[in-house]
Amino acid sequence: MxxxxxxxxxxxxxxxxxxxxxxxxxxxxxxxxxxxxxxxxxxxxxxxxxxxxxxxxxxxxxxxxxxxxxxxxxxxxxxxxxxxxxxxxxATAYAVRMVEQVCYIEEYRQAVLEEEGRELSSEDAALEWISKHAGDFPQNVH
Incomplete structure (x- = not known):
């Protein structure tokens, strides 16, 4: 199956x-x-x-x-x-997926700080991550 x-x-x-x-x-x-x-x-x-x-x-x-x-x-x-x-x-499963996306954004924020020395707010990190990586974020396929 x-x-x-x-x-x-x-x-x-x-x-x-x-x-x-x-x-x-x-x-x-x-x-x-x-x-x-x-x-x-x-x-x-x-x-x-x-x-x-x-x-x-x-x-x-x-x-x-x-x-x-x-x-x-x-x-x-x-x-x-x-x-x-x-x-x-x-709805609960979707919420877990959104939390997963928040994890990726936080990892991105930390990577930018370590690699570029730029300190981003959570909101700025989210905007940058979405513009660069949202298209690659795995979509749920039923």
Whole structure:
């Protein structure tokens, strides 16, 4: 069966919250492996079961972006696990993609500072990045 959504490699720092028992939540920091229109994948310290709810937090700005996803699949990946997290609606998946774009813009802002010595505001960096790279930003294909 062909994939419904195309995956795009992305390394976004995220925090995952998982309910371990009725009175104990576990949260840990990780990074996405890829992002698609339907969700994302990331590494996990824990084995997770398909259908299990997880909280995803991306703290690029204040307040951080938070949403609830559900585990779609979980595979062994060395001594850790690779987890696919899906979102209940396309609006949430779209919001995650926008956060991914913000990550690229912030990386661009830092690169300009390091390489050119120019300090850009977030807004100026966004305008430059969009004019130079928005056409190359992977589009969601259904």
């Amino acid at each position: 062909p994939r419904r959504f195309i995956r795009h490699p992305a390394s976004i720092p995220i925090q995952i919250g998982k309910r371990v028992s009725s009175d104990h939540d576990t949260q840990y920091h990780t990074q996405t492996v890829d992002v698609s229109a339907g969700g994302l994948s990331c590494e996990s310290e824990f084995l997770m079961s398909p259908g299990e709810p997880v909280e995803v937090e991306i703290a690029l700005n204040q307040p951080p972006f938070k949403t609830i996803g559900h585990v779609v699949w979980c595979k062994h990946n060395g001594d850790r696990f690779l987890v696919g997290i899906g979102f209940a609606d396309l």
